[in-house]
Amino acid sequence: MDLNVKTAAGAQTIQVSDDVFGAEYKQSLIHQVVTAYMSAARSGTKAQKNRAAVQGGGAKPFRQKGTGRARAGTSRSPIWRSGGVNFAATPRNYEQKINRKMYRGAIRSILSELNRQERLVVVDEISISQPKTKELVGKLKDMELKDVLVVSENPDENLYLASRNLYGVDVRDVEEIDPVSLVAYEHVLVTESAVKKLEERLA
Structure with missing residues:
Protein backbone atom coordinates (compact mmCIF):
# COMPACT_ATOMS: atom_id res chain seq x y z
CA MET A 1 0.00 0.00 0.00
CA ASP A 2 1.02 3.65 -0.42
CA LEU A 3 1.42 6.33 2.23
CA ASN A 4 1.31 10.02 1.40
CA VAL A 5 4.44 11.93 2.40
CA LYS A 6 4.51 15.70 2.87
CA THR A 7 7.70 17.25 1.53
CA ALA A 8 8.90 20.76 0.76
CA ALA A 9 8.47 19.98 -2.95
CA GLY A 10 4.91 18.73 -2.46
CA ALA A 11 3.10 15.48 -1.75
CA GLN A 12 4.76 12.17 -2.59
CA THR A 13 4.06 8.53 -1.79
CA ILE A 14 6.07 5.66 -0.37
CA GLN A 15 5.39 1.94 -0.55
CA VAL A 16 4.78 0.27 2.81
CA SER A 17 3.69 -3.15 4.02
CA ASP A 18 -0.02 -3.89 4.27
CA ASP A 19 0.70 -6.05 7.31
CA VAL A 20 1.99 -3.05 9.28
CA PHE A 21 -0.10 -0.12 8.05
CA GLY A 22 -3.14 -1.95 6.71
CA ALA A 23 -3.79 -4.46 9.48
CA GLU A 24 -7.19 -5.31 10.89
CA TYR A 25 -8.42 -3.20 13.80
CA LYS A 26 -8.50 -5.41 16.93
CA GLN A 27 -10.06 -3.40 19.73
CA SER A 28 -9.90 -6.14 22.36
CA LEU A 29 -6.19 -6.75 21.72
CA ILE A 30 -5.38 -3.04 21.88
CA HIS A 31 -7.34 -2.68 25.12
CA GLN A 32 -5.53 -5.64 26.68
CA VAL A 33 -2.07 -4.40 25.69
CA VAL A 34 -2.73 -0.78 26.72
CA THR A 35 -4.14 -1.92 30.07
CA ALA A 36 -1.16 -4.19 30.69
CA TYR A 37 1.30 -1.43 29.77
CA MET A 38 -0.34 1.04 32.17
CA SER A 39 -0.59 -1.57 34.92
CA ALA A 40 3.13 -2.29 34.67
CA ALA A 41 3.81 1.38 35.40
CA ARG A 42 2.06 1.17 38.78
CA SER A 43 4.50 1.05 41.68
CA TYR A 94 0.40 -5.25 38.92
CA GLU A 95 2.24 -6.58 35.86
CA GLN A 96 0.22 -8.60 33.37
CA LYS A 97 1.58 -11.21 30.97
CA ILE A 98 1.75 -9.90 27.40
CA ASN A 99 3.88 -11.77 24.89
CA ARG A 100 5.83 -10.15 22.06
CA LYS A 101 3.45 -11.30 19.34
CA MET A 102 0.47 -9.64 21.05
CA TYR A 103 2.42 -6.43 21.68
CA ARG A 104 3.55 -6.09 18.07
CA GLY A 105 0.07 -6.97 16.82
CA ALA A 106 -1.43 -4.19 18.91
CA ILE A 107 1.09 -1.65 17.58
CA ARG A 108 0.32 -2.69 13.99
CA SER A 109 -3.42 -2.42 14.64
CA ILE A 110 -3.07 1.06 16.15
CA LEU A 111 -0.88 2.36 13.30
CA SER A 112 -3.27 0.94 10.72
CA GLU A 113 -6.29 2.54 12.36
CA LEU A 114 -4.49 5.89 12.63
CA ASN A 115 -3.76 5.65 8.93
CA ARG A 116 -7.40 4.84 8.08
CA GLN A 117 -8.61 7.79 10.16
CA GLU A 118 -6.03 10.08 8.48
CA ARG A 119 -4.45 10.78 11.85
CA LEU A 120 -1.06 9.42 10.75
CA VAL A 121 0.94 12.20 9.10
CA VAL A 122 4.16 11.26 7.30
CA VAL A 123 6.82 13.86 6.45
CA ASP A 124 10.22 13.53 4.82
CA GLU A 125 11.91 15.07 7.87
CA ILE A 126 11.21 17.22 10.93
CA SER A 127 13.90 19.44 12.41
CA ILE A 128 14.41 22.97 13.69
CA SER A 129 17.47 25.18 13.48
CA GLN A 130 17.51 26.18 17.16
CA PRO A 131 15.86 25.02 20.39
CA LYS A 132 13.02 27.54 20.21
CA THR A 133 9.45 26.58 21.07
CA LYS A 134 8.15 29.30 18.77
CA GLU A 135 9.82 27.71 15.75
CA LEU A 136 8.32 24.29 16.48
CA VAL A 137 4.89 25.82 17.05
CA GLY A 138 5.15 27.50 13.66
CA LYS A 139 5.99 24.22 11.92
CA LEU A 140 3.10 22.39 13.57
CA LYS A 141 0.74 25.27 12.80
CA ASP A 142 1.67 25.10 9.11
CA MET A 143 0.68 21.41 9.16
CA GLU A 144 -2.48 22.20 11.19
CA LEU A 145 -1.41 19.95 14.06
CA LYS A 146 -1.90 20.62 17.78
CA ASP A 147 -2.28 17.47 19.85
CA VAL A 148 0.53 15.48 18.25
CA LEU A 149 3.15 12.82 18.91
CA VAL A 150 6.30 13.36 16.85
CA VAL A 151 8.19 10.16 16.00
CA SER A 152 11.62 10.36 14.39
CA GLU A 153 14.41 7.88 13.86
CA ASN A 154 17.03 10.21 15.31
CA PRO A 155 15.39 13.38 16.72
CA ASP A 156 17.92 16.10 17.37
CA GLU A 157 18.33 17.83 20.73
CA ASN A 158 16.78 21.06 19.43
CA LEU A 159 13.53 19.24 18.73
CA TYR A 160 13.46 17.71 22.21
CA LEU A 161 14.17 21.03 23.92
CA ALA A 162 11.64 22.97 21.86
CA SER A 163 8.83 20.52 22.66
CA ARG A 164 9.36 20.30 26.42
CA ASN A 165 7.23 23.33 27.21
CA LEU A 166 4.37 22.50 24.83
CA TYR A 167 1.18 20.96 26.15
CA GLY A 168 -0.12 18.17 23.92
CA VAL A 169 3.19 17.72 22.05
CA ASP A 170 5.70 14.96 22.63
CA VAL A 171 8.82 13.88 20.73
CA ARG A 172 9.87 10.23 20.74
CA ASP A 173 12.57 8.17 19.14
CA VAL A 174 11.14 5.38 17.02
CA GLU A 175 12.50 2.88 19.57
CA GLU A 176 10.59 4.59 22.40
CA ILE A 177 7.05 4.49 21.08
CA ASP A 178 4.51 2.44 23.00
CA PRO A 179 0.78 1.69 22.63
CA VAL A 180 -0.24 4.23 25.28
CA SER A 181 1.57 7.13 23.59
CA LEU A 182 0.15 6.19 20.19
CA VAL A 183 -3.47 6.30 21.40
CA ALA A 184 -2.98 9.34 23.65
CA TYR A 185 -2.63 11.95 20.89
CA GLU A 186 -4.96 13.11 18.17
CA HIS A 187 -2.27 12.89 15.49
CA VAL A 188 1.01 11.03 15.06
CA LEU A 189 3.65 12.79 12.98
CA VAL A 190 6.21 10.30 11.64
CA THR A 191 9.27 10.88 9.51
CA GLU A 192 9.84 8.77 6.41
CA SER A 193 12.91 7.09 7.91
CA ALA A 194 10.94 6.26 11.06
CA VAL A 195 8.23 4.62 8.93
CA LYS A 196 10.84 2.34 7.39
CA LYS A 197 12.25 1.52 10.83
CA LEU A 198 8.78 0.70 12.14
CA GLU A 199 8.16 -1.50 9.14
CA GLU A 200 11.36 -3.45 9.85
CA ARG A 201 10.48 -3.93 13.51
CA LEU A 202 6.83 -4.93 13.05
CA ALA A 203 6.88 -6.88 9.77
Whole structure:
Protein backbone atom coordinates (compact mmCIF):
# COMPACT_ATOMS: atom_id res chain seq x y z
CA MET A 1 0.00 0.00 0.00
CA ASP A 2 1.02 3.65 -0.42
CA LEU A 3 1.42 6.33 2.23
CA ASN A 4 1.31 10.02 1.40
CA VAL A 5 4.44 11.93 2.40
CA LYS A 6 4.51 15.70 2.87
CA THR A 7 7.70 17.25 1.53
CA ALA A 8 8.90 20.76 0.76
CA ALA A 9 8.47 19.98 -2.95
CA GLY A 10 4.91 18.73 -2.46
CA ALA A 11 3.10 15.48 -1.75
CA GLN A 12 4.76 12.17 -2.59
CA THR A 13 4.06 8.53 -1.79
CA ILE A 14 6.07 5.66 -0.37
CA GLN A 15 5.39 1.94 -0.55
CA VAL A 16 4.78 0.27 2.81
CA SER A 17 3.69 -3.15 4.02
CA ASP A 18 -0.02 -3.89 4.27
CA ASP A 19 0.70 -6.05 7.31
CA VAL A 20 1.99 -3.05 9.28
CA PHE A 21 -0.10 -0.12 8.05
CA GLY A 22 -3.14 -1.95 6.71
CA ALA A 23 -3.79 -4.46 9.48
CA GLU A 24 -7.19 -5.31 10.89
CA TYR A 25 -8.42 -3.20 13.80
CA LYS A 26 -8.50 -5.41 16.93
CA GLN A 27 -10.06 -3.40 19.73
CA SER A 28 -9.90 -6.14 22.36
CA LEU A 29 -6.19 -6.75 21.72
CA ILE A 30 -5.38 -3.04 21.88
CA HIS A 31 -7.34 -2.68 25.12
CA GLN A 32 -5.53 -5.64 26.68
CA VAL A 33 -2.07 -4.40 25.69
CA VAL A 34 -2.73 -0.78 26.72
CA THR A 35 -4.14 -1.92 30.07
CA ALA A 36 -1.16 -4.19 30.69
CA TYR A 37 1.30 -1.43 29.77
CA MET A 38 -0.34 1.04 32.17
CA SER A 39 -0.59 -1.57 34.92
CA ALA A 40 3.13 -2.29 34.67
CA ALA A 41 3.81 1.38 35.40
CA ARG A 42 2.06 1.17 38.78
CA SER A 43 4.50 1.05 41.68
CA GLY A 44 2.38 -1.25 43.87
CA THR A 45 4.27 -0.15 46.99
CA LYS A 46 1.24 0.74 49.12
CA ALA A 47 1.61 -0.90 52.55
CA GLN A 48 -0.26 -0.76 55.85
CA LYS A 49 0.25 -2.54 59.16
CA ASN A 50 -2.21 -5.07 60.51
CA ARG A 51 -2.57 -5.73 64.23
CA ALA A 52 0.31 -8.22 64.18
CA ALA A 53 2.71 -5.73 62.60
CA VAL A 54 2.02 -2.77 64.92
CA GLN A 55 4.65 -2.44 67.63
CA GLY A 56 3.56 -2.98 71.23
CA GLY A 57 0.23 -4.17 72.55
CA GLY A 58 1.58 -7.35 74.11
CA ALA A 59 0.08 -6.72 77.53
CA LYS A 60 -3.60 -6.62 78.32
CA PRO A 61 -4.40 -2.88 78.62
CA PHE A 62 -6.63 -3.25 81.68
CA ARG A 63 -8.27 -5.95 83.73
CA GLN A 64 -11.11 -7.96 82.28
CA LYS A 65 -13.87 -7.01 84.73
CA GLY A 66 -14.88 -4.16 86.96
CA THR A 67 -13.81 -1.15 84.89
CA GLY A 68 -17.11 -0.55 83.10
CA ARG A 69 -15.34 -0.63 79.76
CA ALA A 70 -15.54 -3.17 76.99
CA ARG A 71 -13.11 -6.01 77.45
CA ALA A 72 -9.86 -5.67 75.52
CA GLY A 73 -6.89 -7.96 75.07
CA THR A 74 -4.56 -5.61 73.20
CA SER A 75 -4.20 -1.91 72.56
CA ARG A 76 -3.31 -2.62 68.94
CA SER A 77 -6.79 -3.78 67.95
CA PRO A 78 -8.16 -2.16 64.78
CA ILE A 79 -10.87 -0.39 66.79
CA TRP A 80 -8.27 1.38 68.93
CA ARG A 81 -6.38 4.54 68.06
CA SER A 82 -2.89 3.65 66.75
CA GLY A 83 -4.08 0.10 66.26
CA GLY A 84 -3.62 -2.08 63.22
CA VAL A 85 -5.66 -1.90 60.01
CA ASN A 86 -8.30 -4.43 59.05
CA PHE A 87 -7.44 -6.07 55.71
CA ALA A 88 -4.22 -4.07 55.52
CA ALA A 89 -2.83 -3.32 52.06
CA THR A 90 0.40 -5.08 51.17
CA PRO A 91 2.91 -4.45 48.34
CA ARG A 92 1.86 -6.16 45.13
CA ASN A 93 2.92 -6.49 41.52
CA TYR A 94 0.40 -5.25 38.92
CA GLU A 95 2.24 -6.58 35.86
CA GLN A 96 0.22 -8.60 33.37
CA LYS A 97 1.58 -11.21 30.97
CA ILE A 98 1.75 -9.90 27.40
CA ASN A 99 3.88 -11.77 24.89
CA ARG A 100 5.83 -10.15 22.06
CA LYS A 101 3.45 -11.30 19.34
CA MET A 102 0.47 -9.64 21.05
CA TYR A 103 2.42 -6.43 21.68
CA ARG A 104 3.55 -6.09 18.07
CA GLY A 105 0.07 -6.97 16.82
CA ALA A 106 -1.43 -4.19 18.91
CA ILE A 107 1.09 -1.65 17.58
CA ARG A 108 0.32 -2.69 13.99
CA SER A 109 -3.42 -2.42 14.64
CA ILE A 110 -3.07 1.06 16.15
CA LEU A 111 -0.88 2.36 13.30
CA SER A 112 -3.27 0.94 10.72
CA GLU A 113 -6.29 2.54 12.36
CA LEU A 114 -4.49 5.89 12.63
CA ASN A 115 -3.76 5.65 8.93
CA ARG A 116 -7.40 4.84 8.08
CA GLN A 117 -8.61 7.79 10.16
CA GLU A 118 -6.03 10.08 8.48
CA ARG A 119 -4.45 10.78 11.85
CA LEU A 120 -1.06 9.42 10.75
CA VAL A 121 0.94 12.20 9.10
CA VAL A 122 4.16 11.26 7.30
CA VAL A 123 6.82 13.86 6.45
CA ASP A 124 10.22 13.53 4.82
CA GLU A 125 11.91 15.07 7.87
CA ILE A 126 11.21 17.22 10.93
CA SER A 127 13.90 19.44 12.41
CA ILE A 128 14.41 22.97 13.69
CA SER A 129 17.47 25.18 13.48
CA GLN A 130 17.51 26.18 17.16
CA PRO A 131 15.86 25.02 20.39
CA LYS A 132 13.02 27.54 20.21
CA THR A 133 9.45 26.58 21.07
CA LYS A 134 8.15 29.30 18.77
CA GLU A 135 9.82 27.71 15.75
CA LEU A 136 8.32 24.29 16.48
CA VAL A 137 4.89 25.82 17.05
CA GLY A 138 5.15 27.50 13.66
CA LYS A 139 5.99 24.22 11.92
CA LEU A 140 3.10 22.39 13.57
CA LYS A 141 0.74 25.27 12.80
CA ASP A 142 1.67 25.10 9.11
CA MET A 143 0.68 21.41 9.16
CA GLU A 144 -2.48 22.20 11.19
CA LEU A 145 -1.41 19.95 14.06
CA LYS A 146 -1.90 20.62 17.78
CA ASP A 147 -2.28 17.47 19.85
CA VAL A 148 0.53 15.48 18.25
CA LEU A 149 3.15 12.82 18.91
CA VAL A 150 6.30 13.36 16.85
CA VAL A 151 8.19 10.16 16.00
CA SER A 152 11.62 10.36 14.39
CA GLU A 153 14.41 7.88 13.86
CA ASN A 154 17.03 10.21 15.31
CA PRO A 155 15.39 13.38 16.72
CA ASP A 156 17.92 16.10 17.37
CA GLU A 157 18.33 17.83 20.73
CA ASN A 158 16.78 21.06 19.43
CA LEU A 159 13.53 19.24 18.73
CA TYR A 160 13.46 17.71 22.21
CA LEU A 161 14.17 21.03 23.92
CA ALA A 162 11.64 22.97 21.86
CA SER A 163 8.83 20.52 22.66
CA ARG A 164 9.36 20.30 26.42
CA ASN A 165 7.23 23.33 27.21
CA LEU A 166 4.37 22.50 24.83
CA TYR A 167 1.18 20.96 26.15
CA GLY A 168 -0.12 18.17 23.92
CA VAL A 169 3.19 17.72 22.05
CA ASP A 170 5.70 14.96 22.63
CA VAL A 171 8.82 13.88 20.73
CA ARG A 172 9.87 10.23 20.74
CA ASP A 173 12.57 8.17 19.14
CA VAL A 174 11.14 5.38 17.02
CA GLU A 175 12.50 2.88 19.57
CA GLU A 176 10.59 4.59 22.40
CA ILE A 177 7.05 4.49 21.08
CA ASP A 178 4.51 2.44 23.00
CA PRO A 179 0.78 1.69 22.63
CA VAL A 180 -0.24 4.23 25.28
CA SER A 181 1.57 7.13 23.59
CA LEU A 182 0.15 6.19 20.19
CA VAL A 183 -3.47 6.30 21.40
CA ALA A 184 -2.98 9.34 23.65
CA TYR A 185 -2.63 11.95 20.89
CA GLU A 186 -4.96 13.11 18.17
CA HIS A 187 -2.27 12.89 15.49
CA VAL A 188 1.01 11.03 15.06
CA LEU A 189 3.65 12.79 12.98
CA VAL A 190 6.21 10.30 11.64
CA THR A 191 9.27 10.88 9.51
CA GLU A 192 9.84 8.77 6.41
CA SER A 193 12.91 7.09 7.91
CA ALA A 194 10.94 6.26 11.06
CA VAL A 195 8.23 4.62 8.93
CA LYS A 196 10.84 2.34 7.39
CA LYS A 197 12.25 1.52 10.83
CA LEU A 198 8.78 0.70 12.14
CA GLU A 199 8.16 -1.50 9.14
CA GLU A 200 11.36 -3.45 9.85
CA ARG A 201 10.48 -3.93 13.51
CA LEU A 202 6.83 -4.93 13.05
CA ALA A 203 6.88 -6.88 9.77
